[in-house]
Amino acid sequence: MSDVLLGLKNLKVIFPAQQGIVRAVEGIDIDILKGECVALVGESGCGKSVTSLAIMRLLNTPPALIEVESINLGGDEITKYSENKMQDVRGKQISMIFQDAMTALNPVMTVGKQIDEVFIKHNKLSKKEARIETIKALRLVGIPEPESRAKAFPHQLSGGLRQRVLIAMAFACMPKLIIADEPTTALDVTIQAQVLEVLRNMQKSHNVSLLLITHDLSVVAHTADTVYVMYSGKIVEKAKVEDLFREPHHPYTEGLLGSIPRLSDTTKHFVQIPDSVPHPMFKPTGCYFHPRCKYATDICKEKMPPLVRLDNGREIRCYHPINFSGGENNE
Amino acid sequence: MQKSFIIKRIIYAIFIFFVVLTLNFFIPRLGVDDPAERYYPPQGNMSDIEYEIIKQVTREQYGFDVSTFKQYTNYVEGLLRFDLGTSFRTGNPKVSTLIAERLPWTLVLSVSNLVISLCIGLIFGTVAAWKRGRWQDSLLLNLSTISVALPAFFIALILSFYFGFELELFPAYTNPNMVSQFDWSWEAIKVVFFNAALPIISMSIGGIIGYSQRTRNSVIAVTNEDFVLTARAKGLSQNKVLFKHTLRNAMLPIVTAVGMSLSGLIGGAVIIEQIFNWNGMGTLFLEANNTNDYPLMMGIMLFMSTIAILANLIVELTYSLLDPRITVGEKR
Amino acid sequence: MKVLKKVLRKILNSLIGIGLFIGKIWKHKKGKIGLILVALLAFVAIFAPLIAPFDPYDVTERAAKGLSPSWEHLLGTTINTGQDIFSMLIYGTRVSLLVGLVTGIAIAFLGAILGIIAGYVGGMADNLIMRIVDIMLVIPTLPLTIVITNLFGKSYFIIVFIFVIFGWTGLARVIRSLVLVLKNSNYVKASELAGGSRWHIMTKHILPGVSHLLIMNTALTCAGIMVAEAGLSFLGLGDPTAISWGKMLAEAQSGGALLFGHWWWIIAPGIGIFIAVFAFMRIGLVMEEILNPRMKASSGIFKLFKTLNNTYIQEVFDGMNEEVLTTKEGEIS
Numbered sequence: 001m002s003d004v005l006l007g008l009k010n011l012k013v014i015f016p017a018q019q020g021i022v023r024a025v026e027g028i029d030i031d032i033l034k035g036e037c038v039a040l041v042g043e044s045g046c047g048k049s050v051t052s053l054a055i056m057r058l059l060n061t062p063p064a065l066i067e068v069e070s071i072n073l074g075g076d077e078i079t080k081y082s083e084n085k086m087q088d089v090r091g092k093q094i095s096m097i098f099q100d101a102m103t104a105l106n107p108v109m110t111v112g113k114q115i116d117e118v119f120i121k122h123n124k125l126s127k128k129e130a131r132i133e134t135i136k137a138l139r140l141v142g143i144p145e146p147e148s149r150a151k152a153f154p155h156q157l158s159g160g161l162r163q164r165v166l167i168a169m170a171f172a173c174m175p176k177l178i179i180a181d182e183p184t185t186a187l188d189v190t191i192q193a194q195v196l197e198v199l200r201n202m203q204k205s206h207n208v209s210l211l212l213i214t215h216d217l218s219v220v221a222h223t224a225d226t227v228y229v230m231y232s233g234k235i236v237e238k239a240k241v242e243d244l245f246r247e248p249h250h251p252y253t254e255g256l257l258g259s260i261p262r263l264s265d266t267t268k269h270f271v272q273i274p275d276s277v278p279h280p281m282f283k284p285t286g287c288y289f290h291p292r293c294k295y296a297t298d299i300c301k302e303k304m305p306p307l308v309r310l311d312n313g314r315e316i317r318c319y320h321p322i323n324f325s326g327g328e329n330n331e
Numbered sequence: 332m333q334k335s336f337i338i339k340r341i342i343y344a345i346f347i348f349f350v351v352l353t354l355n356f357f358i359p360r361l362g363v364d365d366p367a368e369r370y371y372p373p374q375g376n377m378s379d380i381e382y383e384i385i386k387q388v389t390r391e392q393y394g395f396d397v398s399t400f401k402q403y404t405n406y407v408e409g410l411l412r413f414d415l416g417t418s419f420r421t422g423n424p425k426v427s428t429l430i431a432e433r434l435p436w437t438l439v440l441s442v443s444n445l446v447i448s449l450c451i452g453l454i455f456g457t458v459a460a461w462k463r464g465r466w467q468d469s470l471l472l473n474l475s476t477i478s479v480a481l482p483a484f485f486i487a488l489i490l491s492f493y494f495g496f497e498l499e500l501f502p503a504y505t506n507p508n509m510v511s512q513f514d515w516s517w518e519a520i521k522v523v524f525f526n527a528a529l530p531i532i533s534m535s536i537g538g539i540i541g542y543s544q545r546t547r548n549s550v551i552a553v554t555n556e557d558f559v560l561t562a563r564a565k566g567l568s569q570n571k572v573l574f575k576h577t578l579r580n581a582m583l584p585i586v587t588a589v590g591m592s593l594s595g596l597i598g599g600a601v602i603i604e605q606i607f608n609w610n611g612m613g614t615l616f617l618e619a620n621n622t623n624d625y626p627l628m629m630g631i632m633l634f635m636s637t638i639a640i641l642a643n644l645i646v647e648l649t650y651s652l653l654d655p656r657i658t659v660g661e662k663r
Numbered sequence: 664m665k666v667l668k669k670v671l672r673k674i675l676n677s678l679i680g681i682g683l684f685i686g687k688i689w690k691h692k693k694g695k696i697g698l699i700l701v702a703l704l705a706f707v708a709i710f711a712p713l714i715a716p717f718d719p720y721d722v723t724e725r726a727a728k729g730l731s732p733s734w735e736h737l738l739g740t741t742i743n744t745g746q747d748i749f750s751m752l753i754y755g756t757r758v759s760l761l762v763g764l765v766t767g768i769a770i771a772f773l774g775a776i777l778g779i780i781a782g783y784v785g786g787m788a789d790n791l792i793m794r795i796v797d798i799m800l801v802i803p804t805l806p807l808t809i810v811i812t813n814l815f816g817k818s819y820f821i822i823v824f825i826f827v828i829f830g831w832t833g834l835a836r837v838i839r840s841l842v843l844v845l846k847n848s849n850y851v852k853a854s855e856l857a858g859g860s861r862w863h864i865m866t867k868h869i870l871p872g873v874s875h876l877l878i879m880n881t882a883l884t885c886a887g888i889m890v891a892e893a894g895l896s897f898l899g900l901g902d903p904t905a906i907s908w909g910k911m912l913a914e915a916q917s918g919g920a921l922l923f924g925h926w927w928w929i930i931a932p933g934i935g936i937f938i939a940v941f942a943f944m945r946i947g948l949v950m951e952e953i954l955n956p957r958m959k960a961s962s963g964i965f966k967l968f969k970t971l972n973n974t975y976i977q978e979v980f981d982g983m984n985e986e987v988l989t990t991k992e993g994e995i996s
Contacts, residue, residue, distance in 0.1 A: 012983050016976070027983040058563055067980045083569075091566030098564075103557040106576050108583075108654055117575075118565050153655040169565070309989045350798050358807075361814060476948065480940035482890045484897055485933045488912060492921045492929060503921065598803035602894055606916065617898070620809050628813075632806050639801035 112150025437611030452542020590646030697945030774834030782842025
């Protein structure tokens, strides 16, 4: 298992509040291999973003309370790092791309300066040297005229360009891992494709691992190698991307896939999942998904199903898994 | 910042100045037809003819003997030569001379007040935001409610009572010789400092708390923004995040607040000056009021307005320097 | 009759609305203090003649000049005229509350109307209103008030008038910027598309949208105005015959309270001002907290963290632990 870059073990995050305890993340494990793109998929409110911030150790405590067995980054246990040491990790070894580049960039600072900061901090460059690197980085993500664009303020750039700036910033020091939190959600569909293309090319050509956080399975299909499906703070399914799309085992995954419109699909309507994610303070008993699951039986209402690791590497948390093509227990 | 933006703002400031100037000219002429009557109210033991003669002399002396429109153009013309008119005081001193004499003394109070309030307020506010929800923050919130409810002049009275009369630490009334004997010597500066202590403290208590509260709210609002998270995710140290990203953005509303206090730089200390008998613009204005010295009152008013207009202009230009999103005529 | 019914129903509705809002403030611990204090002040102001033990205007009781506090004269008497300070304090409530409330409500009306017109109608009207605001902002209010009282005589009517003329600008700006947001909201657009008249939209959609902000600002304006009134009265610009807290402070200063160490003569009106302003501030701030909970200071989260039961938290964390089962694909059922 030496090629595991990030090993996240048993991460739990809760938010105590006056009315009760919000269980945001309930013990999840994620392994990311070197150069791999892992997607973490789920509806909004299922704890995806909290997970990413917890890996970066950017969650404020308070309000959050975190317990984690291990966050192993390339052999180093970063849970024990001091805040100072963590600052050397952020940007240098793990970096992050946020959802909305308009708000994620400082409005009163030129984008060039904002990227310069990364080089100045981690590569100990002078301002001038940093700017040369910044322009290189901007060119790498396909920004035309990077010299003049570096002097622009965020509001002077288009949405697509801003997102590229964020990508350039994340790749600046060629970190080992990049966490992209809904990197394309705020963009138009056509721009989305371009930005994803840039992101994937950068990731593949520099052999960087990517943790892609999204609710959009169509994004996953084009980009990811491995997919974790998260529901209400728990992992419900893990699979290679082709396997997942070919035969989703968890009813929730099936539902998510059913919500993607396909032209080839002429017979069926959209399959929708009724209702929405339960409020993290008032989760149902048993399997969190059972109120929305058409396969649910009595046991689903009583006991949380365990996470079962199959010998082909897939993981599944369900009493009534579906779509077993080769197996005897096809639904 | 575009040149056209600067020019536009300057032209607008000049427009405002002319409106204020016109108001300033006409307000004292409200209610009474003859400005000479303002200067010399009718007195019982005087015959009508005598009174007419006196009024006639007054009119000629102060330029009231021409039509109102001509008076207005004369007034504007005078202003272009920085002539604010002539005071009704004995010896007929120029209003501008009187203002020039008193202005530095008011500035001693108001500038120290502004500097102290701003510096301490910024620090306290940032600390409160940093320690949000902890005792430092709650203390600031409680203090800010209390300080608004305790007017500066009440604080001044209490300070003057306790430190001036009871403890006799600082003078409760300004030394009347302070102004006349001021000669830039070390001793004289010490006297000024000694006399100004109580007025400045009573003015700046509210200011400190006000700026702290503003800074705190502004910093908290900015801390919740995504770009602060981005900055932290880049691995920047907490200090860098605070100073280069959070405070830089949090400063924007503070600049506006400073602009507001700049407008009150001269007129803001009227009551405090009166309590401590401080020889500044405020007391000058009250003296003018007591003697019905209209040219002096209006001169001071116009001067104050002009300072306010300039302050607004400076704030707008500074703001557009600090915030690149500001384009022509558009505020955030 | 129909019109009367309609008007009555409207008044009733708005009263219910205000009642509900007051209920919200009442639920707040801090708001409760504010409401109680305002009620108390109103009671004192209305029944001042019954509460005050002496006639505060009585300056003939010369034998009792400069008394220290006693059971008879709770706050002593003035040094120069021998008036009962406690009775003056009671009567002072009237001026402060009256000026504060009348001005606050008038400013609310003017500010709301002009702010909504500037924001919703826009164009020339907006331009004109905002230019007037710009001009008002650079005119020094206190000196102008002095000039006006010099011209037209001293009275609280003039003071209220000037406060209103200069006070609406801030409120109008705030309301205007909120209206600009509301104007682009979907429900206003829907109403426009449905053919709602400007008047209909302004009164039925925009006004309710800004009402909370308006009430909050009115409470804070009242507080600010009471401080300003005290200042003007202190300078002797109020009605010379009335008793007000600001004037009491001025009389204390000129009457030798500082010199003879009669601190109660200064503290008493100061506390009067403090309580009145504090009460309105509290109400305003509680409303602000209700409207904008993000700014809340004592978010309680720190207190909560201190009281958190660690064993309970540990139980919550431990409750999330579970075994991962391993199995062959074929064996799953």
